[in-house]
Amino acid sequence: MSLDAVKALVFDTFGTVVDWRTSVSRDLAAFGKRKGIEADWLAFADAWRAGYKPAMDTVRKGLRPWANIDVLHRERLEQLLEDFGIHGLTEDELRYLNDTWHRLAPWPDVLPGLQRLKQHYILSTFSNGSVPCLVGMAKHAGLPWDAIYSADIARHFKPDPEVYLGVIDFFALQPGEVMLVAAHNGDLRHARSHGMRTAYIHRPTEYGPAQSKDLRAEEDWDVIVPGMDRLADTLLGEQAPGRPA
C-alpha cells in the first residue's frame, strides 16, 4: 500500500477535528450562568446533535430545498429551547447560541498534527458544516486549513456522492490523490467507494462515555491512528521510537 500519491488531506470536522459535545455543552452552560438559566446542558447538546442527521436527511431526500447546517441548527435550537422550557431570548442571543457550532474546540492532538501535515499536504475541511461555521471555527481555534470545502459548495450533504466527487474536482486531483481523515467508518466507506484514500482517527468519546458506534476501525483503512499527531508520524514517516503503531 503506497500513499505516496496523496496530495490533499480532507478532514471530517465534527467529531474528528473538534470535540463538539464538550465545546457546545460548556458554551451553553456559560451562557446559562450569565443569564441565570439552569438546564442539563450536556443533554441539550446531545439532543441538538441528535437532530442533525434527520434534518439533513430531509434535504438529502428532496423533502425541502437546500438549507445549510446553520439554518438546520437554528430550527432545532428553537424547538429545543421550547422543549427545555427556556423562553424570552433575544434575536442576538439566539444567533449567539446558534453560532456555538462556530466556536468548537479541537481535540488536543489536532493543532500539532495539522501544523506538521500542512508542510507536506494540502489540508482542507470536508464537512457538512457551513462555510461560515468552518471559517469561524478555524479562526477561533487556529486550525491551519489551506482551503474550506463544505456541503455549502456542493449544495449536498454527506454522504451524497456529489460531496465526495465534488472535493476531488475542487482540487483538480485524482481520487487516489485525496485522503479522507475521519472518525466515522461510514464516511470512510463512502470515500473508499469513490476511490479516495482513507485514514481512521479513533474518537471513542465523541458522543460521551456511552458512545456505541465508531469505537473501532471496522475495515482495513489505509491508516488507522488514535490522533492527528500519529497521522503525521505515519504519513511523514517519522515514527517515534518505542511507540507502537
Added chain:
Amino acid sequence: MSLDAVKALVFDTFGTVVDWRTSVSRDLAAFGKRKGIEADWLAFADAWRAGYKPAMDTVRKGLRPWANIDVLHRERLEQLLEDFGIHGLTEDELRYLNDTWHRLAPWPDVLPGLQRLKQHYILSTFSNGSVPCLVGMAKHAGLPWDAIYSADIARHFKPDPEVYLGVIDFFALQPGEVMLVAAHNGDLRHARSHGMRTAYIHRPTEYGPAQSKDLRAEEDWDVIVPGMDRLADTLLGEQAPGRPA
C-alpha cells in the same frame, strides 16, 4: 464613512496580491536557462497575460462551456511556445510551465499586512484563478487566507455578477460586510455596484514600466492605499505617526 460593518476582506490576487509579471518571467527564464532555451521571457509573460481576458471572454459569452484558468492558460501556453519557436517539451515540462501561475510571489507589503488583518477580518481570495492555482500560490508564498473563493466555485469569471454575489453568499454576509481589495478600478466598480465596500491598492508597475491603466484611483473608493500594510493601518486604526495617509 463607517467601515465598522466590514467582516470579510476579499482580495483580487493577480496584480493586487502577487507580482505575476516578475514571477512568471523569472520562473520561465530559470527554466529556459536549465534547458538551454533562449527567449525574451518578459515578452513571453506579457503575451501570456494578454491572452487572459480574451480567453475568459469566450467562456463569459457562452462561446464555450466552463473551462477554468488552468485550462485557458495551457491553451495559450501551447500557442505561445509555437509562436516563440520553442519545441520538444515533455508533458511534465508543459505542466510545470503552466503551473508557474501557482508559484507567484507577493508584493513586499503583502505578508505583513495580511498577518495583521487576519486578526480582525476573514481574509479570502476573490480571483479568476483556479482553486489549485490559489491554494498552490498560498502554500508557495505563505499567504494566510481563511478561505479560497475562486471563479471555480462560481463557475463564472469576474466581472460576471455571479462571482460578486457568490462571494457575499459564500460567507453568508450582507454586501456591505464584504470589502473587495483590488488594484483595478474596473473590479472595484463592479463590487460597488453590488453593494460591497471597496479598497484600492496602488500597483503602478503590475504591467511593467509602460503600464497605461490603473495608475490611480479613479473613484472615491472607501479606502485608497499604496499597499496592504497601509490597508491594515487604515482598517485597524493604527496610523503610524508622521506618515501621510
